[in-house]
Amino acid sequence: MSHVPTPQTPAPEAPRKGGGGKRSAKRERTGGRRTGRKILLGLTVLVLAAGGTGYWLYSDLDSNIKGVDLDKAIGDDRPAKLPTSGQNILVLGSDSRAGANAALKTGNVSGARSDTALVMHIPEGRQKAVAVSIPRDTLVTRPECTEADGSKVPSAQRVMFNSIYSQVGSACVVKTVEKISGIRMDHYMEIDFAGFKDLVDAIGGVTVTVGKDIHDSSSGLDLAAGTHRLNGTQSLEFVRTRHGIGDGSDLGRIGLQQQFMIALLSEIKKQDLLGSPAKTYKIADSLTQALTTDSDLASLTALAEFGRSMNGVDPSTMETIMLPVAYDKVDPNRVVAAEPRASTLWKALRTDSAIPESAKKSPATGGSS
Numbered sequence: 005m006s007h008v009p010t011p012q013t014p015a016p017e018a019p020r021k022g023g024g025g026k027r028s029a030k031r032e033r034t035g036g037r038r039t040g041r042k043i044l045l046g047l048t049v050l051v052l053a054a055g056g057t058g059y060w061l062y063s064d065l066d067s068n069i070k071g072v073d074l075d076k077a078i079g080d081d082r083p084a085k086l087p088t089s090g091q092n093i094l095v096l097g098s099d100s101r102a103g104a105n106a107a108l109k110t111g112n113v114s115g116a117r118s119d120t121a122l123v124m125h126i127p128e129g130r131q132k133a134v135a136v137s138i139p140r141d142t143l144v145t146r147p148e149c150t151e152a153d154g155s156k157v158p159s160a161q162r163v164m165f166n167s168i169y170s171q172v173g174s175a176c177v178v179k180t181v182e183k184i185s186g187i188r189m190d191h192y193m194e195i196d197f198a199g200f201k202d203l204v205d206a207i208g209g210v211t212v213t214v215g216k217d218i219h220d221s222s223s224g225l226d227l228a229a230g231t232h233r234l235n236g237t238q239s240l241e242f243v244r245t246r247h248g249i250g251d252g253s254d255l256g257r258i259g260l261q262q263q264f265m266i267a268l269l270s271e272i273k274k275q276d277l278l279g280s281p282a283k284t285y286k287i288a289d290s291l292t293q294a295l296t297t298d299s300d301l302a303s304l305t306a307l308a309e310f311g312r313s314m315n316g317v318d319p320s321t322m323e324t325i326m327l328p329v330a331y332d333k334v335d336p337n338r339v340v341a342a343e344p345r346a347s348t349l350w351k352a353l354r355t356d357s358a359i360p361e362s363a364k365k366s367p368a369t370g371g372s373s
Contacts, residue, residue: 068292071302074192077150077175083188088128090356092187094178095122096194097243098169119166120243120261123181125353131316134323134353135265137258138181140166142329143338147183149176164338174296184341185350192298199294201236206287209233210271212242212264220245239264255326255339255368262324269319325349325359330367342367
């Protein structure tokens with residue numbers, strides 16, 4: 005965790021009309037850091053850019069972030085890093101029912117699972133991004149992994165993807181994704197249910213448009229066709245709904261998850277949070293409390309630098325793709341990677357090549373297309 009020296013001068017006074025003083029100078033130096041040019045994780049730098057927050061605020065937020073040492077947990081059995089400045093990030097939404105999550109309408113399943121999984125690929129130049137969703141019901145071969153206590157968990161075939169998190173942990177999820185894709189994950193980020201809800205509430209909600217009525221008694225979502233401003237609880241219902249769309253399978257809701265992700269990033273991007281330090285802190289606090297990252301990103305300084313490096317990525321231009329899958333021949337409630345489409349997709353990401361249209365289409369659609 006990065007060390008930031010305790011300020012030697014008292015926090016500046018509240019800004020006066022017309023600006024000026026240290027605060028105006030600070031704003032000038034950080035003019036390029038405005039939220040309008042950031043994606044989600046760039047939010048953390050705004051706490052510092054707002055000025056006058058003090059070392060204790062930085063320390064408080066910094067200590068919220070949990071880190072996972074992927075190099076130690078996985079070892080050298082990993083794909084080579086990209087020879088370019090491109091980045092690959094595994095983003096998980098975890099569905100633990102423990103703690104604050106227990107109060108949410110998320111079911112009674114024990115343990116925790118990776119409810120949502122996205123491989124985000126940002127090519128060299130970092131002006132665009134591709135997000136590939138891995139369906140949670142995908143059957144995969146789990147590689148041999150090491151648990152936190154050092155014990156080995158043997159490889160296993162036909163393991164449901166979202167169960168790996170609860171069986172062996174997040175590092176094994178990363179290793180599994182690297183094995184099936186041949187792509188090294190430069191970073192790992194995880195946000196849990198309660199944190200997701202609080203983050204949406206902190207930014208004042210997210211706007212989405214749905215083409216058809218959605219009524220899902222399981223998730224609690226009840227939306228008429230049209231445009232809606234969703235609060236945190238409704239947003240959680242939105243990304244978890246599956247019985248109100250398509251054939252009720254996990255595949256149907258992936259499109260909603262991708263739609264919401266872009267809407268969330270766009271909402272954050274358009275808010276001028278530098279004008280409201282209190283709101284900025286509330287958002288950063290919600291985000292960092294819910295966030296687990298790889299050890300290289302597990303500090304405000306590292307997250308801020310990462311956010312700046314993603315300066316040119318516009319969420320509205322992000323391409324979203326579901327990993328091509330087909331219904332399993334043995335268990336029709338499960339899916340498997342559809343070949344050669346899946347391999348073609350992963351190869352395109354590895355080589356920063358254009359993704360063929362055939363690799364963007366999935367034989368199994370969940371009745372959503």
